[in-house]
Amino acid sequence: METIKDALDFRDFSKAERIGLILFTIFLLAFPWIGTGSFVKAVMIQFLLFSLFGMGWNTIGGYGGQVELGKAQYVGIGAYTVSLMMVWWKIPFWVSMPIGVLIAIGYSFIIGYPLFRLKGHYFAIATICTSLVLQDIFINWKLVGAAKGIELPIHEHPDFLYMQFKSDTYYYYFIMVFFYVALFYMNRFRKSKLGYQLRMIKDDEEAAESLGIDARWCKIKAYTIASAFVAVGGGFMAVYNLYIDPYSVMDLDLSIKIALMAMLGGAASLWGPIIGAAFLVPLDRFLGSWLGGYKGLIGVDFMIYAMLIMAVSAYQPRGIWGIIEQFRRKGK
Amino acid sequence: MIYLEVINIVKEFGGLVANNNVSFQIEQGEIIGLIGPNGAGKTTLFNCIVGFHKPDSGKVTFKGKDITGFKPFETNREGIGRTFQIMKVTTGMTVLENVMVGAFCRTDKRNIARAEASEILSFLGLEGVKEYHINELPIAIQRKAGLARALATKPELLMLDEVASGLNHKETEEVVELLRRLNTEKKITLFLIEHIMEMVMSVSQRLIVLDGGEKIAEGLPGEIVKNENVIKAYLGEKYAKSH
Numbered sequence: 001m002e003t004i005k006d007a008l009d010f011r012d013f014s015k016a017e018r019i020g021l022i023l024f025t026i027f028l029l030a031f032p033w034i035g036t037g038s039f040v041k042a043v044m045i046q047f048l049l050f051s052l053f054g055m056g057w058n059t060i061g062g063y064g065g066q067v068e069l070g071k072a073q074y075v076g077i078g079a080y081t082v083s084l085m086m087v088w089w090k091i092p093f094w095v096s097m098p099i100g101v102l103i104a105i106g107y108s109f110i111i112g113y114p115l116f117r118l119k120g121h122y123f124a125i126a127t128i129c130t131s132l133v134l135q136d137i138f139i140n141w142k143l144v145g146a147a148k149g150i151e152l153p154i155h156e157h158p159d160f161l162y163m164q165f166k167s168d169t170y171y172y173y174f175i176m177v178f179f180y181v182a183l184f185y186m187n188r189f190r191k192s193k194l195g196y197q198l199r200m201i202k203d204d205e206e207a208a209e210s211l212g213i214d215a216r217w218c219k220i221k222a223y224t225i226a227s228a229f230v231a232v233g234g235g236f237m238a239v240y241n242l243y244i245d246p247y248s249v250m251d252l253d254l255s256i257k258i259a260l261m262a263m264l265g266g267a268a269s270l271w272g273p274i275i276g277a278a279f280l281v282p283l284d285r286f287l288g289s290w291l292g293g294y295k296g297l298i299g300v301d302f303m304i305y306a307m308l309i310m311a312v313s314a315y316q317p318r319g320i321w322g323i324i325e326q327f328r329r330k331g332k
Numbered sequence: 333m334i335y336l337e338v339i340n341i342v343k344e345f346g347g348l349v350a351n352n353n354v355s356f357q358i359e360q361g362e363i364i365g366l367i368g369p370n371g372a373g374k375t376t377l378f379n380c381i382v383g384f385h386k387p388d389s390g391k392v393t394f395k396g397k398d399i400t401g402f403k404p405f406e407t408n409r410e411g412i413g414r415t416f417q418i419m420k421v422t423t424g425m426t427v428l429e430n431v432m433v434g435a436f437c438r439t440d441k442r443n444i445a446r447a448e449a450s451e452i453l454s455f456l457g458l459e460g461v462k463e464y465h466i467n468e469l470p471i472a473i474q475r476k477a478g479l480a481r482a483l484a485t486k487p488e489l490l491m492l493d494e495v496a497s498g499l500n501h502k503e504t505e506e507v508v509e510l511l512r513r514l515n516t517e518k519k520i521t522l523f524l525i526e527h528i529m530e531m532v533m534s535v536s537q538r539l540i541v542l543d544g545g546e547k548i549a550e551g552l553p554g555e556i557v558k559n560e561n562v563i564k565a566y567l568g569e570k571y572a573k574s575h
Contacts, residue, residue, distance in 0.1 A: 193436045193445075200433040204420040210382065212408035212437030212485050 006191060007184040028176055032169040041168045047281040048175045049233050054262040054273025055182045056229025060222040061259055062267035063195055065202030070127030071258045073134045074227040076250035077104045078234025083150045083244055092161035097235035104231035105224050112220040135250040149245025163239040171240050178232055186270055198222055264312055266321025275320050333396045335360040336489060341380050341390035350376040352545040363515055363522045365536030369565055372542040374525045378491055382414050383407045413487025415478045417494045427477045428462040434484025452480050472503040492524040496531050504528060508535050
């Protein structure tokens with residue numbers, strides 16, 4: 001009971017932030033009825049999905065301060081579990097997705113246990129490596145479709161159990177529900193014992209240890225939570241795209257995007273990953289479709305992307321939300 | 333039963349002997365000062381006791397229990413608290429939040445942690461700054477915040493690493509007063525590294541002197557100032573002879 005109350009309690013935020021959250025919610029609810037095209041709706045779904053990923057990453061990467069660049073492997077675990085169970089045994093999404101999350105939790109524990117002996121850059125490199133290894137295994141593993149990937153069987157009629165719908169609007173509302181569950185969870189997380197302990201570890205790991213905190217165990221816990229979040233999104237990606245391969249759900253590119261969005265928006269803040277995704281997902285998509293189309297301009301979108309990230313991290317390492325907070329503190 | 337016992341601690345860093353066969357005992361309720369010139373191995377000895385370093389050989393027991401090689405968070409759970417010479421502050425945690433982290437190691441409930449943290453802050457006279465970030469505060473207050481953080485873990489034995497360095501005369505007196513109160517009111521055994529002789533002489537009931545990694549003297553402050561080895565270590569051979 002207290003847990004739920006905590007999750008829904010936004011009282012420690014300023015009035016402006018709370019009004020913003022309400023307006024944002026109304027906007028999200030009304031969005032499919034505004035009458036935008038399917039492209040914009042697809043971008044919107046992508047935004048909610050990456051916000052979910054970013055919020056997951058934020059537990060270990062933001063609050064815990066560990067540069068984690070291997071989240072794609074958990075997207076892959078979520079997506080492959082859902083796809084394979086559906087193709088092999090016709091198991092519905094609502095059963096296979098939680099199983100995918102459990103597998104992700106188990107796997108992240110096995111990976112996390114040795115990985116968190118490492119610190120700083122070494123840890124970051126190790127996370128990239130484990131993700132790449134898993135991707136390579138899936139590329140060469142015939143049983144799971146190897147490099148060709150898996151196509152999900154298409155049902156003739158819309159089916160809630162298998163998450164198959166004719167209209168994007170349904171997918172939109174489902175990912176929106178996941179998004180809010182994640183948001184409320186994170187709202188509780190930041191106020192929880194683990195949340196405080198992780199922030200202390202980020203500030204000064206030695207001091208944290210001297211305050212009775214088992215830093216390695218705390219990091220493993222946060223890493224596991226992050227992986228569970230990401231696996232939910234992975235499962236959703238599978239039923240939404242109806243096709244997955246190791247390049248679309250396990251690529252390094254995806255890992256980096258997840259981490260960058262959260263960092264750009266503002267790591268270790270509740271709004272950061274959402275702001276980051278709101279900024280980068282449309283930019284990524286629009287730049288990609290506009291500039292990517294011109295011959296000779298291929299890759300320019302990546303350059304703009306990179307320069308933005310450099311500018312923000314040089315000016316304010318705490319991201320866009322850090323800049324906003326800086327102005328607010330000055331205003332006081 | 334001996335409260336804290338350190339037996340023949342040896343710690344080397346690649347050929348450099350930081351602690352060489354150091355042994356001593358501390359009784360419950362004492363205030364002990366650990367002094368010595370720069371590089372004498374004081375902080376290393378602290379780290380060996382709380383578990384940041386594993387001693388190469390030797391043994392540490394606390395309340396009869398062998399705690400050699402325990403991790404820092406484990407020694408903390410046994411009841412040993414520790415403050416740092418330098419407080420690293422990089423991100424924005426307020427003073428209250430910092431102290432709450434300490435309190436969280438004895439409870440899971442945020443309300444309890446907050447209440448305990450507030451109580452400790454008012455004991456140290458820091459209610460006014462609890463919403464500030466540590467890096468916005470003067471050094472004397474930062475030190476007190478570090479002390480508050482360690483106190484929140486409810487230690488029985490508190491190990492203080494240069495709690496008064498960088499403070500002016502008045503601030504130092506305040507800290508001395510505070511340490512005495514911790515010892516008498518909260519019944520905490522104190523073990524402190526200190527450079528400021530005036531302070532350490534007035535607050536400590538007993539002193540341990542390290543030089544070059546070895547214990548060269550131990551005793552009451554009055555005896556220590558007259559000890560030939562100590563004078564030699566601090567002032568050089570010449571002064572010891574003329575004394």
